[in-house]
Every structure is written in C-alpha cells, then in structure tokens.
Amino acid sequence: MSTSDTVNAGYLESLLAGRPHVPASPLAWLNTLRSEAVDRVGVLTVPTQRDEEWRFTDISQLNRMSFHPVRTTVDLQAEEAGRFRIEEAASRLVFVDGVYAPHLSIIDTDNGVSVVNLEAGLAANAVALESCLGRYAEFRNEVFSALNTAFLQDAALVVVPQDVSVSAPVHLLFIATQKDVASYPRCLLLAGSGSVVTVIEDYVSLQEDAYFTNAVTEIVLAENARVNHIRVQREGMKAVHIANGAVSLARASNYQSVSVAFGARISRYNLNVRLAEEAECAVDGLALIAGRQLADTHTCIDHAKPHAMSHQLHKCIVGGGAHAVFNGKIMVRQGAQRTDSRQSSRNLLLTNKAHVDTKPQLEIFADDVKCTHGATIGQLDSEEVFYLQSRGLSETVARNMLTYAFGAEIIERIPVPSLKSLLEQTVLDQTTVQP
Amino acid sequence: MIYPDSKIVLEVRGLCASVNGTEILKGLDLTVRRGEVHAIMGPNGSGKSTFSKILAGHSAYEVTGGTVMFEGQNLFDMEPEERARAGVFLAFQYPIEIPGVINSQFLRLTYNTVQTHRDKEELDPLEFDDYVREKMKLLEMSPDFLERSVNEGFSGGEKKRNEILQMAMLDPRLAILDETDSGLDIDALRIVANGVNQLAGKDNAIVMVTHYQRLLNYIVPDYVHVMEAGRIIKTGDKELALELEARGYDWVGAECKAASEAAA
Numbered sequence A: 001m002s003t004s005d006t007v008n009a010g011y012l013e014s015l016l017a018g019r020p021h022v023p024a025s026p027l028a029w030l031n032t033l034r035s036e037a038v039d040r041v042g043v044l045t046v047p048t049q050r051d052e053e054w055r056f057t058d059i060s061q062l063n064r065m066s067f068h069p070v071r072t073t074v075d076l077q078a079e080e081a082g083r084f085r086i087e088e089a090a091s092r093l094v095f096v097d098g099v100y101a102p103h104l105s106i107i108d109t110d111n112g113v114s115v116v117n118l119e120a121g122l123a124a125n126a127v128a129l130e131s132c133l134g135r136y137a138e139f140r141n142e143v144f145s146a147l148n149t150a151f152l153q154d155a156a157l158v159v160v161p162q163d164v165s166v167s168a169p170v171h172l173l174f175i176a177t178q179k180d181v182a183s184y185p186r187c188l189l190l191a192g193s194g195s196v197v198t199v200i201e202d203y204v205s206l207q208e209d210a211y212f213t214n215a216v217t218e219i220v221l222a223e224n225a226r227v228n229h230i231r232v233q234r235e236g237m238k239a240v241h242i243a244n245g246a247v248s249l250a251r252a253s254n255y256q257s258v259s260v261a262f263g264a265r266i267s268r269y270n271l272n273v274r275l276a277e278e279a280e281c282a283v284d285g286l287a288l289i290a291g292r293q294l295a296d297t298h299t300c301i302d303h304a305k306p307h308a309m310s311h312q313l314h315k316c317i318v319g320g321g322a323h324a325v326f327n328g329k330i331m332v333r334q335g336a337q338r339t340d341s342r343q344s345s346r347n348l349l350l351t352n353k354a355h356v357d358t359k360p361q362l363e364i365f366a367d368d369v370k371c372t373h374g375a376t377i378g379q380l381d382s383e384e385v386f387y388l389q390s391r392g393l394s395e396t397v398a399r400n401m402l403t404y405a406f407g408a409e410i411i412e413r414i415p416v417p418s419l420k421s422l423l424e425q426t427v428l429d430q431t432t433v434q435p
Numbered sequence B: 001m002i003y004p005d006s007k008i009v010l011e012v013r014g015l016c017a018s019v020n021g022t023e024i025l026k027g028l029d030l031t032v033r034r035g036e037v038h039a040i041m042g043p044n045g046s047g048k049s050t051f052s053k054i055l056a057g058h059s060a061y062e063v064t065g066g067t068v069m070f071e072g073q074n075l076f077d078m079e080p081e082e083r084a085r086a087g088v089f090l091a092f093q094y095p096i097e098i099p100g101v102i103n104s105q106f107l108r109l110t111y112n113t114v115q116t117h118r119d120k121e122e123l124d125p126l127e128f129d130d131y132v133r134e135k136m137k138l139l140e141m142s143p144d145f146l147e148r149s150v151n152e153g154f155s156g157g158e159k160k161r162n163e164i165l166q167m168a169m170l171d172p173r174l175a176i177l178d179e180t181d182s183g184l185d186i187d188a189l190r191i192v193a194n195g196v197n198q199l200a201g202k203d204n205a206i207v208m209v210t211h212y213q214r215l216l217n218y219i220v221p222d223y224v225h226v227m228e229a230g231r232i233i234k235t236g237d238k239e240l241a242l243e244l245e246a247r248g249y250d251w252v253g254a255e256c257k258a259a260s261e262a263a264a
C-alpha cells in the first residue's frame, strides 16, 4: 500500500503544483470552494483497481505519465477550430486545453440564453452562481472532481432564463492541442423553469500525443425545464479522459442525453442524475472502441422522489483488444413510489479479444415501482447475417451493415442533424471492414 | 406451367443433410424446370424448411450426401450471396427482424448489388424510391414500411409481404416460398398470390411450401409433392392437394410403405 500511496501523492502533487497559476478571486466563496477542493485532493488518493468503483479500469498509466497544468496558451487560428463547427449552433464557446478562447468563440446574444465564460458570468450574477457552482458535482469523495474544482478558473456557463425556449443548440467545444498537459474543462448549465435548451459538450483533439482531460459538468434543471444534452468524446487516441457529470432535475423537468465515446486510450465517464417528482430522463450512450482502448461509463440514476421516469440504453461496440465497462446503478429511494425505470445494456464484441464488463445495479427501497433492466453481450447474430446474404449481400457487407445499425440506434437519437450525420459517418467508417 | 423441353432449373438428387448430428433430409429427389410451379406439402417437422434453407445456403445444416444442381451449376460451390445473385430466392417461413437496418436502405442495397452482378443498371436513391413504391403498390403495402427497420415490429402478415416485395424486386429464377401463406388474412393472401403470379413466367420456377389448399386455389401448381421424414414420397398434380386436404397424410405414408415392401 505504502508504495502506491507515495506514487499517488507524487502524481497528485505534481498536478497541483500548477495551482499558483489560479489567481485568487475577489469572491470569498469561490476561493473557499477551491481551497476546500485542494484540501480534499490532499486527503484523497488516485483510485486503483482495489476500489470497487474502479475494479475494471486500470488508470495506473496516469501515474507513469507526467502531466503538467497548462502553462502556455496556444494561439489557435480560427480555421483550426472552425473544422469542428456545428452549423446549427448559434453560440459556441471554445476552450483550448481548458483555457477560454474568446477569439474563437461566437456568442449569440439575441436568443435569450446567456452563454459566457465563468469570469463574465461571475461579473454579471455571482449570487446565482454561488448556490450552484460546485454544489452538484460531488468533490469531497471524488478525487478527479476535487482536482478539477481546485483548478476552477475558466468554465462554460449556460444560463437559460425562465420560459425561454431556444432551438439552436449551444456548442461547448474543448480542444486539446498540447501534449503532456492536464486540462480541467468545466461546464455549468442552469435551465430556468419551463425553459428548453440543447447543449453539445464536445471534446476534440488536434494532436495525437498523450494528455489528460479531467472534466466536470453540472446541469441543473428547474421545474418543467427541458434539456437535451449531447456529449461527444472524440479525444486523441492516446489521451486519458476522465469526466464527472451531475444532473439535478426539479419537478416535472426532462433531461435527454446522448453521450458517445469514440476517442481516448482510457476514458471514464461518471454520470449522476437525480430526479424529483414527475421528472423524466433518457440517458443513452454509445462507446465505439478498438485497438487497446478502454471506455468506462458509470451512471447512477437516483429516483429520489415518486412518479419519475428514467430510460437508459447503453451500447458498446468493442473491436481489437479493447475493453468496455458499463456500470449502471438505478437507485429508487424510500417513498419514490410509481417509479418507472428501464435500463438496457447491449454490447457487441467484434473480435474474440474484445472484452466487456457490464453490471446493472438496482437498489430499490420502494415497493410500488416498475423497474426493468437487462444486459446482453454477444457477437453479430448469424441468422441476421444469413438473411442479408440470402438477399445477395456479401458476408462482409452484411456484417458491416449490422454493426453500423447497432451503433446507429444511439446516434439517431441526437437531435442535431449535422452532428448526427457526422457521427453516423464516424460510426460507418469505424465499423466498416474492407472486404 | 409445364412447357415441353423446358430447361432444368433445379435438380436435387439423393440429398441428405443433418443438423447437430441429427439426420433430417434422407435422400430427397426433385426436378424443377423453367415455367413450373411446384407445391411441397407434408407434416410438421418433415424437413420442408430445412430443405428450403439448404437451397439458400444456410450454414447450420450439414449436407452429408447427394447433389443439387442449379441452372447447371453445383449449388454447393456457391456462397449464399452468390446463389441470390444467380437467382435463388427464399421467402422465409419466419422472416427475421433486423433492428437498426432501415428497410429502404436495405432494399436498395440488395437490389443494386444483385443488379450489378447481373450486369444491369443500378438505381440511384430517387429512382429506386419510385421503383420500390411501384412494387409496394402492387402488394398494397404502405410506403411507411420503407422507413422502418427491416421487419421490426411488423405483423406476421406484413413480414410475409415484405418477403414477397423483395422477391418481386430481385426477379429470381427460382423462388422458394416457405409457408408464405401462413399468417395471411384472406385479402392479403389474394394480394400476395397476385404478386407471385406476376413473377411466374416461362423463364423462372416457383417452389411453394404450404399446408393449405387455399393458396393453391390462387397459385395453381403443376406438381404437388408430399414430403415425409426428409424425402419426397409422392408426387402428383393439383388433384393430389385436394385429396390430401380431404384425407390427411397417413394414407400416403402407408401407400409408400406398401410400395417399397412390394418392391422388396
């Protein structure tokens, strides 16, 4: 134990060494938040596979690599960021290695939604933020959230006022450009009562060397709000991507999320969703990985109050010697009667070296509930392959078609057409084996 | 229709096949010529679907003896897709659902693939849309089925119509219809039978597996075969089907047994 503790301490210390770069804020509460987080980082250790929550996911690689906080900002040209443009989006906030890039960002001030970097948000309405920022993504016992919060400086802030409904999505783009750095993307979305908004959280890379993204996103839905959240993890293939998401749904609000994981050598996404009365959520995911990639998704859907509904479909397409992990916890608390919860984990293994660990976890403390869950792991169905062949398609084409269809079921749920077709193409490219 | 000197489409000689070590086909003989319509009847489990799927190239069945020639070629030298391109078409007894594969895309890809292999024109998406809608009209299918996943959530009868739609598009030389009539309501039976009759011509042949005379009222067979325990034990004309409907299968088996004992 002692050796690994030393290694851990060294690793965290090296990451925290950059903290002096985070200037103190004039806001006392923000300084307190950060210093609490620093304290927690001092107490917590980097998880190992001995921790139940990290049993399948070996991140010891993080210890062997030296990441440093971003020291210099890269001056990206508009064209370099432009290739990630999503045409439907009216506003786009761009962060380069976690640092806000105002010259690459486009902010539509007409449609009633406030989309700004944290600094501007604090200047405009610090009081509203004090009660939200860092209050949903638990960092006291989660070392990566704690690290992110310790480094809290730039952040994407989306505030949708009451009853404002916008169809054009907001694009939050995080571009990795430097090797060996650790960056700390942060998002806070506040959806006022009765508001409607679509947000795309997008992680991309302009280089293929190793780096570390440690992201935290908090989403708060007031009563009757509706949020579409699309999360695209298309990091570089040597990256380590660890993210924590926390979503809080007030009464009768509706959260629809699709998250896709294509990139990173190692990725881990923890998502906690907490539902109040009559709230509804759909939490869907697709991990499409190959080679030596590892993609781990841990979700916890917490039915804290009665009459709420949650649907979850998580899929993994695993090729090469890749490894996918899904742990889906559904919690139905005492008194959360009439909970309606459906969860399904479906996994497709393309090779016999590919590997999946899937674990649905139901914890039900109410008696009048409807909860279903199921998990499948398998190869392509040989009867389906034969059916397609019997219509003249070669076996390779048949297999490609079925693999693509398996992934497309999730991509089709993305309500932004250009992003949907872009990702469909990605799935097509990655699932197409040349004959 | 029986044409004099018509070419042989399918010639099956002494076909034996097993699945998971159990022998199911035990010396099956059948000759089908261009223009002909054959009906295969027989009790449940006698091997009719097994035979159909072996012709289409299903890999679960192991051929242990006999030969099958299709248009002069050894069928067993051909992959399932090569058979389809050469003109073998099986309408499945239980068409499978394929979630996520959109019907219109699937139909267009199969159509164009088969066309290419027959040195015929492919259709672009717009042309194909017109083409497939025309075919669907004949089968009184709603165009809504184009946008759905292949067979997913289709009713039993809708799945059968989707099979006949594919048959109509792929213009097979040999169509094997495995209980296409089961699960069809009276109107659908007539519509599907019309679809099949439109295909039937002097250049292609149809083999229908059925349990019921009612289909044969619409698609009149030139030959009716009785299959039992993996062999064809009796062949007659359309009158045989009426007799089977009236008397069941037992007498055929008995007659066959008596004949073989007499021969011995």
Ligand SMILES: Nc1ncnc2c1ncn2[C@@H]1O[C@H](COP(=O)(O)OP(=O)(O)OP(=O)(O)O)[C@@H](O)[C@H]1O
Residues within 6 Å of the ligand: B019, B020, B024, B042, B043, B044, B045, B046, B047, B048, B049, B050, B051, B060, B093
């Ligand atoms: N994959 C398989 N594994 C084991 N047995 C099989 C398999 N496929 C077919 N059989 C067996 O082979 C026999 C013939 O089945 P087949 O489906 O060919 O009958 P059929 O004549 O089409 O019957 P029905 O009229 O009920 O459709 C049956 O006893 C069946 O159980």
Ligand SMILES: [Mg+2]
Residues within 6 Å of the ligand: B048, B049, B050, B093, B178, B179
């Ligand atoms: Mg059958």
